[in-house]
Amino acid sequence: MKVMIGVDPHKRSHTAVAIDDREDEMARIEVRATKRQVDQLRKWAAPFDERVWAIESASGLGYLLAQQLVAVGESVIDVPATLAARVRVLGTGRSNKNDPNDGRSVAVAALRAPTLPAVQPADHSAVLRLLAKRNLDLGRERNRIVCRLHAMVCELVPGGIAQEIRASRAEQLLTAFTPTTAVQAAKQTMALELVADIRRVDTQIVDIKRRIRDAVVASKTSLTDLYGIGPVIAALVIGYTGDVTRFATRDCFAAYNGTAPIEMSSGGRIVHRLSRRGNRTLNYAIHMAAMAQIRQRASEGRVYFDRKVAEGKTTREAIRALKRRISDAVYRQLLVDADRQRA
Numbered sequence: 001m002k003v004m005i006g007v008d009p010h011k012r013s014h015t016a017v018a019i020d021d022r023e024d025e026m027a028r029i030e031v032r033a034t035k036r037q038v039d040q041l042r043k044w045a046a047p048f049d050e051r052v053w054a055i056e057s058a059s060g061l062g063y064l065l066a067q068q069l070v071a072v073g074e075s076v077i078d079v080p081a082t083l084a085a086r087v088r089v090l091g092t093g094r095s096n097k098n099d100p101n102d103g104r105s106v107a108v109a110a111l112r113a114p115t116l117p118a119v120q121p122a123d124h125s126a127v128l129r130l131l132a133k134r135n136l137d138l139g140r141e142r143n144r145i146v147c148r149l150h151a152m153v154c155e156l157v158p159g160g161i162a163q164e165i166r167a168s169r170a171e172q173l174l175t176a177f178t179p180t181t182a183v184q185a186a187k188q189t190m191a192l193e194l195v196a197d198i199r200r201v202d203t204q205i206v207d208i209k210r211r212i213r214d215a216v217v218a219s220k221t222s223l224t225d226l227y228g229i230g231p232v233i234a235a236l237v238i239g240y241t242g243d244v245t246r247f248a249t250r251d252c253f254a255a256y257n258g259t260a261p262i263e264m265s266s267g268g269r270i271v272h273r274l275s276r277r278g279n280r281t282l283n284y285a286i287h288m289a290a291m292a293q294i295r296q297r298a299s300e301g302r303v304y305f306d307r308k309v310a311e312g313k314t315t316r317e318a319i320r321a322l323k324r325r326i327s328d329a330v331y332r333q334l335l336v337d338a339d340r341q342r343a
Contacts, residue, residue, distance in 0.1 A: 003048040006079070006107025007041075007055045008099050009033075009062035016041060017103035018048060023111065028100055038068045054079050054110030056102070058119045066119045076119040083109045117246050124219050129239025131212045135232060136281070138208060142201045149194040152187055167198045220340075222333050226326070227299050228292030236285035237330055244334035250327070258283040259320070259327040274320065283323075286330065290322045301326070 001020060008015045012033050018026045026048075031040045045051055051074075058066035058078035069076050088097070088105035110116055146165050153170065154160035156177055161170060174192055179185040209232065216224065216231040216238075223234040247253040254260035258278030293301025301322055308318035 001050065003045075003051045004107045004111045005045060005048070005051055005053050006084075006103045006105065006110065007053060007062065007065065008102035008106060009055060009057070009065055010099070011061070013099075014041070014065060015099035015103045016044070016053075017100060017107055018045065018051070019104065019107045019111065021111065023108055025104060028103065030099065033065075037065065038072065041069075042072070042074070051075070052077060052110070054106050054116075055119070056084050056106045057081050067122055070119050070121055077110045077116050078119050079106045079109050079113075079116060083113065087112075117243075120243060124215070125238050125242055127239075128212070128215055128219065128235040131208060131215055132232065132235040132239045135205070135208045135212060135235075138201055138205050142198065142205065145194055145197045145201065149191060149198065152191045152194065156184060156187055156191070165198075167195050167202065170198075171195045219337075221337050223330065223337070226289070226329055226333060227296075227301060228289040228326075229330075233285050233289055236281060238334075240279055240282045240285070241334060244331065244338055247331070250331040253331040254324055254327045256282070257286060257327055259286060259324045261320075286323050286326050287319075289326050290319060293322065293326075294319070 003018050003020060003026065005016050005018045008017075010033070013030055014033060014037060015028070015030045017028045020026055027044070029041070029044045031037050031044075053066075053069055053074055053076045055062040055066045055069075055076060056079050057063075058076065060081075066076050066078070084102065084105045087109045088101055149170060150160055150165055153173065156179075157173060161173060163169070171192065174188055174195065177188060179188050212235045213231040216234050219238065221234055221238060223229050223237060224231065229237070241253075241257075244253070247256060251260060255275075256278050258275050258280065260275060262273055262275045262277065264273050290301065293299045294305050296302055304325060305318050305322050308321050309315065313321065
């Protein structure tokens with residue numbers, strides 16, 4: 001008899017609930033999040049020969065536990081938190097939220113949704129995802145520091161810095177400024193500290209881009225053969241796509257990255273609208289590739305974009321069409337890479 005074990009993971013403890021194919025609870029356990037967590041869970045689940053572990057957010061809070069179970073040969077399924085919450089509310093008619101209810105909801109969701117992805121051992125794509133996320137975080141941090149510096153400089157110098165803020169230009173302007181009050185002196189000192197922060201982040205950005213470039217080369221991907229996709233975009237695509245074979249068609253991949261329009265129908269009227277669903281980071285990567293193609297008039301992407309505009313589409317509609325075209329090309333190249341790795 002197949003047993004589904006739903007796990008509600010937390011920072012300090014994990015609650016597991018085992019159910020049969022009729023959704024009847026068979027057993028439950030709560031273990032502390034320690035070095036012995038996997039041994040304790042496996043010992044408890046030993047009576048269930050044919051078992052599958054369903055972990056809520058196996059790529060988030062449940063990542064470590066999921067990877068540990070996979071490493072010892074257990075079958076693990078990743079259950080989205082939204083799906084488990086929907087099962088808890090609609091399946092039981094109650095919204096009581098506690099760890100046992102959450103664990104059972106995760107198990108029921110996995111039992112009734114056979115298409116949920118199986119957790120795979122972390123591979124090179126996980127490395128690229130970490131590096132790509134670090135690059136995005138550094139870019140956001142630099143933007144935040146620059147905004148704070150610009151606001152402070154405007155309080156010292158009329159007009160602030162007219163052009164793009166660079167550390168050398170900002171330092172030159174600040175050192176040439178002579179404060180006349182204690183407040184201005186304090187702001188000048190803080191602004192120079194922000195300049196030092198920008199230099200630090202710039203150094204980190206240069207280093208992370210180098211590491212991304214080396215990691216992409218090591219992956220032997222063919223994504224960089226596509227126009228507009230460099231090492232950073234390739235790292236985002238590979239890292240946030242994972243195993244491309246889990247997408248049956250290019251349409252499934254487009255739905256996942258948000259480049260496929262969604263159908264809106266009522267009373268026989270059917271229209272298709274922009275999708276805000278899917279992985280937004282992956283959508284951002286495809287958008288940046290589209291922008292790179294549009295900027296170059298000789299590129300195939302720019303020719304396709306101009307043709308769509310000539311057909312009467314708006315600029316935004318033409319960009320969306322190009323993004324879908326790039327999504328299909330990315331999917332094709334990822335499949336080529338997957339086939340080559342299996343060979």
